[in-house]
Amino acid sequence: MAESRYQKHIKLKGFGKEGQDRLTQAKVLILGAGGLGTPAAQYLNGVGVGTLGIMDLDVVEESNLPRQTLYSPDQIGLSKTDSLIQWLHQQNPATQLINHQAFLTPENALGIISKYDLVIDATDNFGTRYLVNDACVILDKPFVYGAVQDFEGQVSVMNCQDGPTYRCLFPESNQNLMIPNCDENGVLGVLPGLIGTYQALEAIKVITGIGEPLVGKLLIIDTLAQTHLKIGVPAIPQNKNIKALKPNYHQPMCASNNTVKQLDPEAFYHRLKKNLPYQLVDVRTTEEFEQYHLEHATHIPLQELQNRHLELDQNKDLILLCQSGKRSLQAASFLHETYPTAKIFNLSGGINALESSTKDEALRGNL
Amino acid sequence: MKIHAFGVAKEITGAAMIDFPVDETFVKVKDLKNLLYRQYPDLINLPSLAISVNLFYASEDTLVNKHDEVALIPPVSGG
Secondary structure: OOOOOOHHHHHOOOOHHHHHHHHHHOEEEEEOOOOOHHHHHHHHHHOOOOEEEEEOOOEOOHHHOOOOOOOOHHHOOOEHHHHHHHHHHHHOOOOEEEEEOOOOOOOOHHHHHOOOOEEEEOOOOHHHHHHHHHHHHHHOOOEEEEEEEEOEEEEEEEOOOOOOOHHHHOOOOOOOOOOOOOOOOOEOOHHHHHHHHHHHHHHHHHHHOOOOOOEOEEEEEEOOOOEEEEEEOOOOHHHHOOOOOOOOOOOOHHHOOOOOEEEOHHHHHHHHHOOOOEEEEEOOOHHHHHHOOOOOOEEOOHHHHHHHHHHOOOOOEEEEEOOOOHHHHHHHHHHHHHOOOOOEEEEOOHHHHHHHOOOHHHHHHOO | OEEEEOHHHHHHHOOOEEEOOOOOOOEEHHHHHHHHHHHOHHHHHOOOOEEEEOOEEOOOOOEEOOOOEEEEEOOOOEO
């Protein structure tokens, strides 16, 4: 360890060389290289965590750049883990950086997490968050939870000593359809930077034993009002009684392998013209649907799909669409789980993509 | 009663802090939930909504009255 690099840490009362040595020995896995994962990685790497694993399969997108500030426009389309590891290596060449270019799934979770001491949950969907929780409970690993939406964030340290787990905070339900999932909500650029940095701080506290980590506490921050609440959360002992992962965590398409096929506008129109039986399903709200909709579309708002999926003809190809392609992906993912043999397609980019497609007019004329 | 509403609960209630009219007497959290559902029916669509009373997670049977600080905390997924 380069003592000159860490002299400010070593000078810290209650931290010292011992704290620094603990960081050097620590192995931390960061799940998700997005809004939360990048700031967490930047600081954990900067402070000298000896081994850092980075796990994600996404590529950099232009809309990531305002909040995932370690990526640059020339990396759009490139692997996030490759890009981030390159940056981290420049920042601190001494760190052992491990590239897990995959999404966390029930198949790979236990094998990968078992190699680390602590996990940063910087994922972006509920299914994966329950998978992270269950794998960490089974392996007895603490994890630092962080989540953001709009202008608000949540942080907590889970499964640490006798503290609660994610299931103690939020019981699992597939009925929370009003809550945005999987990077579909808006978020102000600065917010995940704050929350991801809090996650790094909490990880350092757990690793080095300083201060009081947020064990049994949920920190909720509303950055507009600057309301910071620290809520006590009791542990529910039976939630620690997990012996095996479930075969399926209902992870959305954006975070798992799945067989929903994506149609871009050209493929979409091409398909409609092929004269195969299909049903177009628009999952936007009634208000959006009334404003504008495609001629043959069946309308079932996403929130109602759970109760109304029997209205669909699963013998036809089901083509799901919404405004941007994200809600419809959620719907497609749900339908795929409900009807594994049905042919389900998602219109990627949604109605926005159809509208910006130059061939739109001509193609629509053929409908 | 002052109620903090976070995340989707804030969207449903329309404000980060709502002043919710309740009687002086104590009620159980499950009763408070029913009063809230009557005023804001979309809250029913949040089965994982957590409720805290005086900065601590409450159970369905926790007693609450108008002087308590309540928060509606839905899960949040974004990363």
